[in-house]
Amino acid sequence: xxxxxxxxxxxxxxxxxxxxxxxxxxxxxxxxxxxxxxxxxxxxxxxxxxxxxxxxxxxxxxxxxxxxxxxxxxxxxxxxxxxxxxxxxxxxxxxxxxxxxxxxxxxxxxxxxxxxxxxxxxxxxxxxxxxxxxxxxxxxxxxxxxxxxxxxxxxxxxxxxxxxxxxxxxxxxxxxxxxxxxxxxxxxxxxxxxxxxxxxxxxxxxxxxxxxxxxxxxxxxxxxxxxxxxxxxxxxxxxxxxxxxxxxxxxxxxxxxxxxxxxxxxxxxxxxxxxxxxxxxxxxxxxxxxxxxxxxxxxxxxxxxxxxxxxxxxxxxxxxxxxxxxxxx
Numbered sequence: 001x002x003x004x005x006x007x008x009x010x011x012x013x014x015x016x017x018x019x020x021x022x023x024x025x026x027x028x029x030x031x032x033x034x035x036x037x038x039x040x041x042x043x044x045x046x047x048x049x050x051x052x053x054x055x056x057x058x059x060x061x062x063x064x065x066x067x068x069x070x071x072x073x074x075x076x077x078x079x080x081x082x083x084x085x086x087x088x089x090x091x092x093x094x095x096x097x098x099x100x101x102x103x104x105x106x107x108x109x110x111x112x113x114x115x116x117x118x119x120x121x122x123x124x125x126x127x128x129x130x131x132x133x134x135x136x137x138x139x140x141x142x143x144x145x146x147x148x149x150x151x152x153x154x155x156x157x158x159x160x161x162x163x164x165x166x167x168x169x170x171x172x173x174x175x176x177x178x179x180x181x182x183x184x185x186x187x188x189x190x191x192x193x194x195x196x197x198x199x200x201x202x203x204x205x206x207x208x209x210x211x212x213x214x215x216x217x218x219x220x221x222x223x224x225x226x227x228x229x230x231x232x233x234x235x236x237x238x239x240x241x242x243x244x245x246x247x248x249x250x251x252x253x254x255x256x257x258x259x260x261x262x263x264x265x266x267x268x269x270x271x272x273x274x275x276x277x278x279x280x281x282x283x284x285x286x287x288x289x290x291x292x293x294x295x296x297x298x299x300x301x302x303x304x305x306x307x308x309x310x311x312x313x314x315x316x317x318x319x320x321x322x323x324x325x326x327x328x329x
Contacts, residue, residue, distance in 0.1 A: 156198025
């Protein structure tokens with residue numbers, strides 16, 4: 001139990017590897033006599049922390065055992081719903097939208113107002129160009145947030161889901177809600193570092209969307225210590241930093257972070273997230289227009305389009321095609 005709680009504390013303080021180590025030790029020592037919470041907790045944090053570190057194989061290895069724990073009759077309904085969240089998030093990382101939707105449906109049957117599976121469902125629908133369905137689930141997410149107010153690990157992801165949807169569509173909807181959630185989190189006394197990171201990431205994304213240089217510099221600077229990690233399923237830290245420096249009109253720094261984002265996503269196998277920085281990086285190169293930039297941008301767009309086409313990411317396909325036409329012109 002102590003190791004399970006240590007995995008929780010380490011994760012909430014952004015010490016991902018320490019969280020994984022504590023979680024694995026707790027799992028190894030488990031006798032089967034633990035209460036449901038201390039059985040679920042170490043596997044959940046092992047998955048979540050591995051997810052942030054880009055260790056997809058380790059996260060997947062613990063997903064099904066976690067589901068088995070969630071399906072026990074002795075596991076409380078709320079805890080079962082939380083335990084099933086990685087079964088929704090992990091398919092999103094590799095672009096298995098069908099499995100993600102099926103697991104989302106099962107989770108929402110257990111808990112119709114659970115913000116996490118709703119947030120991931122919003123992203124899945126928007127990523128695949130199903131905007132009408134995305135809007136339905138986004139409204140359900142906002143209603144769930146109203147029904148279950150207050151600071152939690154979920155609210156930070158809710159802000160990120162809203163802003164990522166706006167980034168995908170280019171339509172600035174519900175940005176005031178995302179801003180309000182993030183700012184209220186930062187004003188909360190004793191906010192854990194994990195929630196603080198999500199709030200700053202959300203405000204950095206908001207500033208990128210609005211093209212505001214000072215706020216993006218303020219909020220993105222706090223993310224520098226998390227380079228080489230993932231912000232849940234939404235976006236890699238380095239891609240967000242690349243977009244931030246792109247907004248601040250510093251193409252060289254933007255390019256460096258986009259390179260790191262590409263390396264991280266390739267190593268982790270996060271293919272939908274790999275497709276996006278390919279496109280975003282191409283924007284930086286096209287704007288900089290230095291020696292070799294146009295050729296490299298064309299190559300990145302080809303890679304982005306290949307992944308997006310294979311995974312059915314229709315919105316990104318359209319965005320990439322528009323940029324390829326610019327290059328040809």
